Amino acid sequence: xxxxxxxxLIKSQAVSWFRIQEMFRFQSFHMYGIIGSAIIxxxxxxxxxKRFGIKALNGEAVQIPEKKFHWGNVYGGVIFGLGWALTxxxxxxLFAEMGGGFYVVIITFFSAIAGTWLYGxxxxxxxx
Amino acid sequence: xxxxxxxxxxxxxxxxxGLIVPALLLLGNKTFGVSSSLRHICAACIPSxxxxxxxxxxxxxxxxxxxxxxxxxxxxxxxxxxxxxxxAINPKLTEVLREEGIRDFNGxxxxxxxxxxxxxxxxxIIFTVFGGLLVGFGTRYAGGCTxxxxxxxxxxxxxxxxxxxxxxxxxxxxxxxxxxxYLLKL
Numbered sequence: 051x052x053x054x055x056x057x058x059l060i061k062s063q064a065v066s067w068f069r070i071q072e073m074f075r076f077q078s079f080h081m082y083g084i085i086g087s088a089i090i091x092x093x094x095x096x097x098x099x100k101r102f103g104i105k106a107l108n109g110e111a112v113q114i115p116e117k118k119f120h121w122g123n124v125y126g127g128v129i130f131g132l133g134w135a136l137t138x139x140x141x142x143x144l145f146a147e148m149g150g151g152f153y154v155v156i157i158t159f160f161s162a163i164a165g166t167w168l169y170g171x172x173x174x175x176x177x178x
Numbered sequence: 179x180x181x182x183x184x185x186x187x188x189x190x191x192x193x194x195x196g197l198i199v200p201a202l203l204l205l206g207n208k209t210f211g212v213s214s215s216l217r218h219i220c221a222a223c224i225p226s227x228x229x230x231x232x233x234x235x236x237x238x239x240x241x242x243x244x245x246x247x248x249x250x251x252x253x254x255x256x257x258x259x260x261x262x263x264x265x266a267i268n269p270k271l272t273e274v275l276r277e278e279g280i281r282d283f284n285g286x287x288x289x290x291x292x293x294x295x296x297x298x299x300x301x302x303i304i305f306t307v308f309g310g311l312l313v314g315f316g317t318r319y320a321g322g323c324t325x326x327x328x329x330x331x332x333x334x335x336x337x338x339x340x341x342x343x344x345x346x347x348x349x350x351x352x353x354x355x356x357x358x359x360y361l362l363k364l
Binding site: 051052053054055056057058059060061062063064065066067068069070071072073074075077078079080081083084085086087088089090091092093095096098099104106107108110112113114115116117118119120122123124125126127128129130131132133134135136137138139140141142144145146147148149150151152153154155157158159160161162163164165166167168169170171173176 | 182185186188189190191192193194195196197198199200201202203204205206207209210212213215216217219220224228230231243244245246247248249250251252253254255256259261262265267268270271274275283286287288291292293294296297304305306307308309310311312313314315316317318319320321322323324325327328329330331332333334335336337338339341342343344345346347348349350351352353354355357358361
């Protein structure tokens with residue numbers, strides 16, 4: 051599934067810094083179309099799975115953990131948004147770009163790990 | 179085959195991405211999400227007593243295989259499916275970016291900013307190093323990224339994900355409209 055996702059990310063140009071700039075500057079429908087149609091297909095399939103009680107391959111009932119609201123959704127969300135527009139990449143595309151031969155993105159990737167670690171380190175002191 | 183070599187339109191790639199949601203649920207009862215892999219990497223590779231990183235990350239190791247797959251997929255698509263072609267962006271954006279100092283429009287990323295030689299400039303450091311920090315810190319603080327919140331969260335009708343997604347966009351707009359033009363000119 052990961053390989054499949056990686057190929058789509060590259061071929062749809064969702065990993066392109068230019069595409070992300072276009073999206074945030076309202077100059078193209080492309081990224082809105084990708085994310086929007088992915089959500090609609092995802093929503094329909096989750097609904098179908100629940101409606102017909104479709105089980106996972108191993109026979110378990112499909113479980114989707116509930117997300118609880120905390121203020122991190124807001125503060126963290128804005129911080130990630132700033133980074134998204136700068137790097138032109140959310141975490142998925144970071145991996146795809148590294149595979150695609152953009153070696154300098156490895157630095158961005160290590161920074162992202164450092165960012166995650168900093169969050170873990172100072173988690174108790176941050177408002178949630 | 180020609181179709182595969184060209185850039186895929188949104189109405190093909192978007193629904194394909196959407197199908198990953200039920201595929202992961204049905205194949206392994208897993209929820210789609212990429213940014214948690216960064217947490218697992220911290221837990222697995224950086225020994226510490228930080229409570230946030232002390233958990234059974236091995237139970238979540240499927241996620242590391244998943245992101246490993248993304249790297250491999252990225253390699254295959256650029257190597258064999260001519261993935262790194264120039265992006266047909268809106269001519270208006272080309273014009274604006276040219277004014278703001280971007281010269282390279284030949285690939286997925288502008289090499290003016292994202293290359294080894296640019297890395298040691300102030301602009302390069304801000305975009306690659308500082309940008310990455312914001313992405314890693316922000317996604318974990320928000321509890322997810324575009325895949326976990328915007329696609330998986332919204333697909334399962336979770337309202338915190340809607341709030342997070344709106345905040346992602348708000349941060350992005352703020353950066354693109356108000357800060358980025360100045361940073362590009364550095």
